[in-house]
Amino acid sequence: QVYTDYFFDEPVFDLHDGGYVPLEKADVPDQPLNIPAALQPDKVDGNDVYYTITAQEGETQILPGAKTKTWGYNAxxxxxxxxxxxxxxYHVHLVNKLPEVTTFHWHGLNVTGPIVDGGPHAPVYPGGSRDIDFTLDQPAQTDWIHPHPCPNTARQVWNGLAAAVVVTDDEEAKLPFPRNYGVDDIPVILQDRSYHDNQLDYKADYDMDGTLGKYALVNGTINGVFNVTTQRVRLRILNGSDRREWRLHFDDEHEFTQIASDGGTLPEPVKFTKLMLTCAERAEVIVDFGDKKPGDVVTLMTDDMPIMKFKIGEYQHEDVELPEHLTTIAAPEVTPGLPVTRTVMSGMDDKVRLDGKLFDMQRIDRKQKIGDTVLWDVVNTNDMDAGMIHPFHMHGCQFLVLSRNGKAPYPNEHGWKDTVGVNAGETVRIAVKFTKFGVYMYHCHILEHEDTGMMAQIEAYDPNVKHEYHLISMDEM
Ligand code: C2O
Ligand code: CU
Ligand code: CU
Structure with a gap:
């Protein structure tokens, strides 16, 4: 079966509030797509691997003419x-060479909070550093790191900070997926930006309902071209935008196959011609260009706007059928006797709230016992105007989506997720289990909503072990 519709309530998407900025075609010649280099370890010592991640200022050629001042991690x-x-x-040395405080959040990693997780309680001050370590114990997936300082996450991401995190494991390694990084396995980081004399100006473009840019960028490249040298290409697509939803399809309605969502391999591959991603969601897809010949060009679009091109070169024909079953994800065993946790995203602009409240760094909003599997109803009340989609994200866990307004989730939502787009007027039921101690954020991933305070924190606890957390205040940021 090939799905040819977006799996969502389309009218909701189209009812944008007044601040919506449509994408425009940039007057920029085609240029090679930026493929970020893979970070090299400082040291490998048996099962211990050492990395340094530096948040730094730089300059990037994005438009013809003057370079743009941008921020990046080791880039x-x-x-x-x-x-x-x-x-x-892993032992990671986090270095801040920016002129302001930042944090290094591992979006999607199942690590202890709030320090290793890198949310707002783990500041790294300008000129300073922090050392963290963790043992990676989750399956292969595509995650990312981004800053999370309160309330400057949106601006720092806008300035450029976001890096792909590729998790591998032995099970996924046996599946017939492309995995030669940079050749047939590439990140596709979707963002939108506007420029003012070739420079970013976050203040000028700021919108409390999520800042939108005029131009589409993939991996920081406008009108990027990727040279295809293999029949199949694996795209690790990340919506790294502050606010924009992407509605992806190819210009020739070429079909593609999703093999993984936020938290890793899907139980079954899902074929479609259209894919929508809300902020922070990831989708790994395989595109089989076997029906194309050298010289052909296939354009990736969002709605009617081209965002990047695939230029088909010489490739070796291959005949790979993906198995119908990729991995087994057991149905969640909900812990009996616990009430359903209900969390409500409401409002727009300065009225955005989570459970009727604004974020308070020193308030623990909820607790959940480690090991319990709890049903959560995530509600988007749609009480203003037409409402908007709020992408709901939780730190410290991957959850399973069970239903949308009581109906089955989308066909590509049968894998682990950490971010789910909740449509206006919708209740999404998820099953949530924490396995590690910590204080973790949960929030709307429209970054300006998060910064405004559409965020809360939960303590994952073990009743037999007492943990003290130092929750810093906004003044310490
Ligand atoms: Cu992508 Cu609170 O994070
Ligand atoms: Cu996160
Ligand atoms: Cu929101």
């Missing part, structure tokens, strides 16, 4: 791709 924009393997113990 002038975005960041080097961090490849992690299940079971390995």
């Amino acid at each position: 002038s924009i975005l960041g080097t791709t961090i490849v992690l393997k299940q079971g390995v113990h």
